[in-house]
Amino acid sequence: MTENKRKDFSDIKNLIKKEKQKALVFFKRTDFATRLEKRSQLDEKSKTSSLGFFLRPLPAAAFLVIIILSTLIYKQLTSTSTYEKGIESLAQIMNQTTNMESLLPTRKPQVYELSDGEKGFAHLEWSIQRVLYCLHRESITDEQIPIIIFKVLQKNEKKDLDKLNFYGLEEPAYLNYEKEIQKLRNNNNYNLLFSKIIKKLQEV
Amino acid sequence: MTYKEKVFFICLGYTKNPCDADDLTQDIYLKALKKLGSLKDVNLAKVWILRICRNTCLDHLKKLRLRRLFSLKTKEDIIIEQTPESQIITHQQIQKVKASIQQLPKKLKETLILREYGDLSYQEISQTLGIKTGTVMSRLNRARQALSDMVKGNHHD
Numbered sequence: 001m002t003e004n005k006r007k008d009f010s011d012i013k014n015l016i017k018k019e020k021q022k023a024l025v026f027f028k029r030t031d032f033a034t035r036l037e038k039r040s041q042l043d044e045k046s047k048t049s050s051l052g053f054f055l056r057p058l059p060a061a062a063f064l065v066i067i068i069l070s071t072l073i074y075k076q077l078t079s080t081s082t083y084e085k086g087i088e089s090l091a092q093i094m095n096q097t098t099n100m101e102s103l104l105p106t107r108k109p110q111v112y113e114l115s116d117g118e119k120g121f122a123h124l125e126w127s128i129q130r131v132l133y134c135l136h137r138e139s140i141t142d143e144q145i146p147i148i149i150f151k152v153l154q155k156n157e158k159k160d161l162d163k164l165n166f167y168g169l170e171e172p173a174y175l176n177y178e179k180e181i182q183k184l185r186n187n188n189n190y191n192l193l194f195s196k197i198i199k200k201l202q203e204v
Numbered sequence: 205m206t207y208k209e210k211v212f213f214i215c216l217g218y219t220k221n222p223c224d225a226d227d228l229t230q231d232i233y234l235k236a237l238k239k240l241g242s243l244k245d246v247n248l249a250k251v252w253i254l255r256i257c258r259n260t261c262l263d264h265l266k267k268l269r270l271r272r273l274f275s276l277k278t279k280e281d282i283i284i285e286q287t288p289e290s291q292i293i294t295h296q297q298i299q300k301v302k303a304s305i306q307q308l309p310k311k312l313k314e315t316l317i318l319r320e321y322g323d324l325s326y327q328e329i330s331q332t333l334g335i336k337t338g339t340v341m342s343r344l345n346r347a348r349q350a351l352s353d354m355v356k357g358n359h360h361d
Binding site for chain 1: 209222225297352
């Protein structure tokens with residue numbers, strides 16, 4: 001440090017010294033120990049009060065975050081997937097579905113045509129009707145449509161499957177979800193069917 | 205000088221006026237009372253309380269930035285209004301020095317305050333900040349030079 005700068009700094013030091021002297025007079029006037037004791041007692045009081053903990057900002061905020069997170073986790077655990085939701089909605093509005101003939105696809109899908117001809121097809125129509133109504137009610141994307149329809153069919157077919165098992169017969173191939181969903185995606189008939197479903201939905 | 209006064213002076217270095225410094229000193233001692241259990245070695249009590257002092261002062265500066273943001277009147281403004289004119293000039297000079305200290309880089313500022321306000325030795329500063337004594341001396345030198353330049357520059361204005 002140069003001599004000039006040392007001199008400049010000594011002036012600054014003197015100003016700081018004056019400030020400290022003035023401040024010390026003020027500090028000595030205040031009864032530090034008594035005030036500290038009072039504050040300490042007040043602090044203890046607020047700590048022991050049952051609501052005191054929650055009145056402090058940080059614990060209150062942490063508590064709120066825990067409540068919100070717990071609610072979200074609970075909802076996540078208890079909520080059903082979109083697919084199950086779709087099926088649930090189908091089941092719920094089943095009885096409300098009336099006069100849905102106009103929404104039927106004009107082309108008959110071939111994959112699910114059972115050997116028991118008409119009965120199987122009628123069953124399919126009913127399932128598709130319900131899906132259409134559900135799609136109208138729920139905000140389900142196009143990608144989810146074939147999966148939901150398949151699950152609905154699968155659920156409906158379960159009764160038939162139980163019957164088959166009862167009689168000791170094999171599970172039909174079309175009830176294998178993994179295999180059939182791939183077929184669904186590649187099957188032109190279903191692509192046509194779904195595009196008709198979506199079109200009908202838009203009209204509705 | 206008692207240790208309580210030492211802590212008060214360090215707080216004075218970080219605050220604008222003795223009132224705030226006094227409040228801050230109270231906060232520091234209150235924190236120290238609460239955290240007494242964490243003090244393992246009585247011989248380190250001085251350094252321990254100085255560290256609490258430093259951290260509390262830094263928190264205070266953060267809050268002060270928020271207050272300035274909302275342009276709230278501080279106790280400082282009230283004191284100036286009530287002080288006789290003869291004392292205002294020295295007070296203003298002191299405030300200029302304090303304002304210049306606040307503009308110093310953080311590391312230089314805290315070293316300077318501990319030395320010039322707290323009258324701490326190089327050893328004590330090094331223990332409080334967790335740095336080498338050589339670093340303390342180097343920072344002090346740079347802080348003094350920077351402060352002189354700033355204050356001189358202000359005077360020329």
